[in-house]
Amino acid sequence: MxxxxxxxxxxxxxxxxxxxxxxxxxxxxxxxxxLPVTDFHFNNDNAIQNVLRGRAKIEHGTALFRFEKKGPVQQLIHGLKYRGYEHIGVLLGDWLGGELKTVAGYQNIDMVIPVPMHPKKLKKRGFNQVSKFGQQIAKALNSQYVDDVLIKITNTASQTTKKQFTRWTNNDELFALKNITTIENKHILLVDDIITTGATLEACISVLSQAKNTKISIATMAIA
Structure with a gap:
């Protein structure tokens, strides 16, 4: 059949x-x-930390793939993000989650939190492109998936359409926390699709760090 x-x-x-x-x-x-896998988490590569160096403190950071324009990783992420192929997020989450559960630094993750979308944009698109990715990683790590603590409060245009200078300077107060005690004393894995300048992740980390004794690590689908 x-x-x-x-x-x-x-x-x-x-x-x-x-x-x-x-x-x-x-x-x-x-x-x-x-596919151009990075193996950052296996090789103790600090590429993600280097992007955020001097701007945000993280425990660990990894990306599944290297992103190249017009390459296969771009095709996958665009299919997920703009065509609604959410099973791509499931596949990539299973892939990375299966690897991270074998790495000591990620075995004590308490919560997986996605970079959020503004409610208006979420309603228009119908889904957050990193939700399935994060859910599958949380399942692999036996962690909670929490998407109602970190919220986006400013509805900005797509970061991919802006020049680098704008991306570095437009992230003040884009995000906020609800129920801050939920994440106190927790090791959080913050997940996103692509890390480029790191400005969005920096803004999220700044807000999450307001919680008492919170540790933050990063996992993305790709690094540009």
């Missing part, structure tokens, strides 16, 4: 657009092997 369905409604790889075989899901085997 599955083969018959694929005959009339063929599945394609969301990274390269080639047809998937019956035993492939979402991404073809070739792309899985060729």
């Amino acid at each position: 599955k083969s018959i369905i694929n005959l009339f409604f063929p599945k394609v790889c969301y990274a390269c657009s080639d047809y998937l075989s019956d035993n492939e899901e979402t991404i073809c085997i070739n792309c899985r092997h060729d």
Whole structure:
């Protein structure tokens, strides 16, 4: 039956657009092997810390892939973000979560918190592109997934459409906390899709750090 369905409604790889075989899901085997994984969490690479150096303190930081314009990672994230292919977020969350649960620094994560969207933008899009990603990581780490503590209070245009200078200077008071005691004395894993200048994550960390004795680590789908 599955083969018959694929005959009339063929599945394609969301990274390269080639047809998937019956035993492939979402991404073809070739792309899985060729995607530019970073292995930051295995190699103790400080690339994420270096982006935020002098601006925000984090315990650990990692990204699953390196982002290249017009590359397969861009295709995956754009499919997730703009076409609503949320199963891409599930796949990437399972992938990274499965790796992080084997790394000591991530085994004591208490909560996974996504970078939030403004309610108006969330209503328009219908979903936060990092929700499934974060949920699957939380499941792998046996942690809580919490999306009602960190909130976005300013509805800004997409960061990808702005020049770097604007991104570095427009993040004052973009985010706020609700029920701050919820995250006190917790190790939080803050998740997002891409880290570029780090301005958005810096703003989130600044707000989360207002909670007493809170430690913060970072995990993203990609680093540009």
